[in-house]
Amino acid sequence: MSDPEILFGIYCPPHPQPLLSPDASEGYGKLRDAFETCRKRIEESEADLILVYSTTWPSIIGHQIQGHPEPEWVHVDDDFHYLGSMPYKFKMDTEFAEKFRESAESRGLQSRTVSYDGFPIDTGSIVALKLLNPDNRIPACIVSSNMYANRAETIVLGKSARDAIGAQGKKAVVVVVSSLSNRMFTEHIDPAEDRIHSAKDDEWNKKILEFFGDGRLEDLSQLSREIHGQIRVQKVVAYKPAWWMSATMGQHNNYTGEVLAYEALHGSGGAVVVLTPSKGSVGDKEFDEDDVEHYHGDRGVLDTGAP
Amino acid sequence: MAKGEIVLGCLAPHPPHVVYAENPEQNEAFAEGGWETLRWGYNRLARKLKSIDYDAMVIFTPHWQTYIGTHFLGLPKFKSKSVDPVFPNLFRFNYDISVDVELAEKMCEVAGESGIVTKMMRNPDFRIDYGTITSCHMLNPEWDKPLVTISSNRNAHYYSPEVMNEQASALGDACAKAIEESGKKVVLISSHSLSHRHFVTESPLPEDMSREHIYNHSQYVWDMKLVDLMRDGKMKEVIDIMPEFTEQTIAETEAGGLTWMMAAMGYPEYPAEIYGYQSVIGTGNLIAAWDPLEATREIVL
Numbered sequence: 001m002s003d004p005e006i007l008f009g010i011y012c013p014p015h016p017q018p019l020l021s022p023d024a025s026e027g028y029g030k031l032r033d034a035f036e037t038c039r040k041r042i043e044e045s046e047a048d049l050i051l052v053y054s055t056t057w058p059s060i061i062g063h064q065i066q067g068h069p070e071p072e073w074v075h076v077d078d079d080f081h082y083l084g085s086m087p088y089k090f091k092m093d094t095e096f097a098e099k100f101r102e103s104a105e106s107r108g109l110q111s112r113t114v115s116y117d118g119f120p121i122d123t124g125s126i127v128a129l130k131l132l133n134p135d136n137r138i139p140a141c142i143v144s145s146n147m148y149a150n151r152a153e154t155i156v157l158g159k160s161a162r163d164a165i166g167a168q169g170k171k172a173v174v175v176v177v178s179s180l181s182n183r184m185f186t187e188h189i190d191p192a193e194d195r196i197h198s199a200k201d202d203e204w205n206k207k208i209l210e211f212f213g214d215g216r217l218e219d220l221s222q223l224s225r226e227i228h229g230q231i232r233v234q235k236v237v238a239y240k241p242a243w244w245m246s247a248t249m250g251q252h253n254n255y256t257g258e259v260l261a262y263e264a265l266h267g268s269g270g271a272v273v274v275l276t277p278s279k280g281s282v283g284d285k286e287f288d289e290d291d292v293e294h295y296h297g298d299r300g301v302l303d304t305g306a307p
Numbered sequence: 308m309a310k311g312e313i314v315l316g317c318l319a320p321h322p323p324h325v326v327y328a329e330n331p332e333q334n335e336a337f338a339e340g341g342w343e344t345l346r347w348g349y350n351r352l353a354r355k356l357k358s359i360d361y362d363a364m365v366i367f368t369p370h371w372q373t374y375i376g377t378h379f380l381g382l383p384k385f386k387s388k389s390v391d392p393v394f395p396n397l398f399r400f401n402y403d404i405s406v407d408v409e410l411a412e413k414m415c416e417v418a419g420e421s422g423i424v425t426k427m428m429r430n431p432d433f434r435i436d437y438g439t440i441t442s443c444h445m446l447n448p449e450w451d452k453p454l455v456t457i458s459s460n461r462n463a464h465y466y467s468p469e470v471m472n473e474q475a476s477a478l479g480d481a482c483a484k485a486i487e488e489s490g491k492k493v494v495l496i497s498s499h500s501l502s503h504r505h506f507v508t509e510s511p512l513p514e515d516m517s518r519e520h521i522y523n524h525s526q527y528v529w530d531m532k533l534v535d536l537m538r539d540g541k542m543k544e545v546i547d548i549m550p551e552f553t554e555q556t557i558a559e560t561e562a563g564g565l566t567w568m569m570a571a572m573g574y575p576e577y578p579a580e581i582y583g584y585q586s587v588i589g590t591g592n593l594i595a596a597w598d599p600l601e602a603t604r605e606i607v608l
C-alpha cells in the first residue's frame with residue numbers, strides 16, 4: 001500500500017449563511033470569499049477526491065459513508081429554513097466509499113455505506129460541497145460522525161480513511177466541517193450585528209486558530225478534550241474533528257497553516273482554514289519534538305527533531 | 308365559541324422500526340415483523356383515538372431540533388419523502404400531511420407573548436422529520452386529521468436538563484392557553500423513547516427479535532420507576548425527577564416533550580393508561596396515554 005497522497009486539508013463551518021446569505025453581513029461575505037479561495041485551490045490542484053467528515057451528520061450504527069452515486073434533493077435547514085432552500089446534486093466516488101468501509105471494518109470498526117434516494121445529506125456537507133466543488137468536477141465522499149464515538153474510535157476511523165486513500169492511490173483533499181466554538185445565540189439576531197457569543201469563546205477560537213496557523217494539527221488533536229470542555233456545547237461526547245483530521249492527514253505538526261477567515265455565524269465560531277503538508281517544520285512544535293519510541297535525553301527543541 | 312380543550316395526551320415513541328415492522332404502503336422498506344409489544348399497543352391506542360372526537364394532533368418532536376427558539380410548521384400541506392438519517396435501511400416513508408396552520412399560528416402567538424422565542428416555518432421544501440411521521444402514523448394510520456409539529460428547542464444541550472424542564476413547561480402552559488382560545492379539541496403527542504442508549508451495531512435482520520433487549524439493566528430500572536409513577540398518577544413527581552432521569556439514562560426526554568405535554572395537561576393526578584413497553588435497538592420505549600375524562604379512562608395493561 002502506498003503512502004496516501006493528501007494534497008491539503010480544509011476546516012470549514014457548517015452553517016448555511018455563507019451559501020445562502022453571504023451579503024447579509026460583512027463576516028458572512030468574508031467566509032464566502034474564503035470558501036471561494038479554497039474552491040480555486042482545489043481546482044488548481046490535481047485532486048481526484050474530496051473526502052468530507054461532517055459533524056452535522058450524526059450516526060448511531062457505527063459510521064455511515066455516503067454511497068449513492070448521485071444524491072439529489074432540496075434540503076432545508078432546521079433552524080435557518082427562512083434563509084431559503086439548498087437544492088443539490090452531487091457526484092460521489094462510490095468505489096472509494098466501498099474501500100473506505102472495507103478499511104474501517106478491517107480496523108475493527110462498525111461501518112456501512114448508505115445509498116438511498118432522498119437520503120438527507122446534512123447542512124454542513126451540502127454547504128461545503130456546494131461552495132468547494134460547485135460543478136462536481138471532483139467526485140466526493142462524505143462520512144458521518146458517530147454520536148457515541150470517542151477518541152479511539154475517531155482516530156481509528158481517520159486511519160482507515162488514510163488506508164483507503166493510499167490503497168486507491170488517490171490525490172485527496174480532506175474537508176472537515178465543524179464550528180470552533182459552537183454556542184449560537186438563542187434569539188433571532190440582525191446578521192449585521194453578529195458576533196462571537198462570548199469573549200471566552202472568542203479567545204479560545206483565536207488560540208485554536210493560532211495552532212492552525214502554525215500548522216500544529218496534532219497538537220490540536222491532543223487538545224481536543226480541553227477544547228470540548230471549554231467552548232463546545234455538550235451535544236455529543238467529545239470534540240472530534242481534530243482527532244479525525246490529524247489521523248487522516250498524518251498525526252504530526254508538519255503543516256503550513258493558513259487561516260483564511262474567522263467570523264461569527266449566529267454567535268458560533270466559523271473559520272476557514274487550509275493545512276498543507278510540509279517538510280520543513282519538524283522540531284519546533286510540541287507533540288513531535290521527540291522520538292516517541294526511544295528516549296534520547298533532553299535536548300533543545302529548536303535544533304533537533306524526529307525524522 | 309366554546310373553550311378548546313386537550314382531549315388526550317399520548318406518549319408515543321418513534322423508533323422507525325415500528326413503522327418498518329408494520330409494512331405500510333408508504334414505506335419503501337420491507338420487514339418480516341418485529342416489536343409486536345409496541346405495535347399492538349399502538350394499534351389499541353389508535354382504536355381508542357377513533358372513539359374520540361378531536362380536530363387536530365399537536366406533536367412535539369425531538370427530530371426537528373432548533374437552537375434558536377421554538378418553531379411551528381406553518382404551511383397547510385407537506386408532501387415528500389422522509390428518509391431516516393440513522394436507519395435509512397428501515398425508513399423511507401412517502402408522506403402527504405395536512406397542517407392546522409391556524410392552530411399553529413395561535414400557539415406561536417401565545418408562546419411569543421409569554422416571552423418564548425418562536426418562529427413559523429414556511430419553507431415549502433422543508434422535510435417532515437421521522438419522529439412526527441412515526442408517532443402520527445402509528446396513532447392514526449389513516450392520516451385523516453391535521454397536525455401541528457412543534458420543534459424541540461435544545462435547552463438541555465445549551466444549559467441543563469433543569470432549564471429544559473422550566474422552558475418546556477412554559478411552552479406547555481402557552482400551548483394549553485392557545486388551545487383553549489382556539490376552541491378546538493386537540494390530541495397532544497409527546498414523541499420519544501424513555502431511556503435512550505442505543506446499540507451501535509445492528510443485527511443482519513433488524514427485526515430479529517432474538518437479538519432485541521434493553522441496553523443495560525439500570526436503564527430498565529429507571530424506565531420502570533417512571534412507569535410506576537405514571538400508573539399512580541404522580542406526574543408532577545415524574546417531571547420533578549426528569550433532570551435526574553434524563554441524565555442517568557441519556558433519555559430522549561431531554562428534548563422536553565413529556566414536560567411540555569404534562570404542563571399543558573396540568574400535571575395529571577390520575578393514572579396513565581399503559582399500552583406497552585419494549586426495547587428497540589437497546590432503547591426503552593413506553594406507549595402511554597392520559598385521558599382527562601374519567602368515564603373513558605381505562606386500565607389497559
Ligand SMILES: [Fe+2]
Pocket residue numbers: 321322369370438499500559
Ligand atoms: Fe428519536
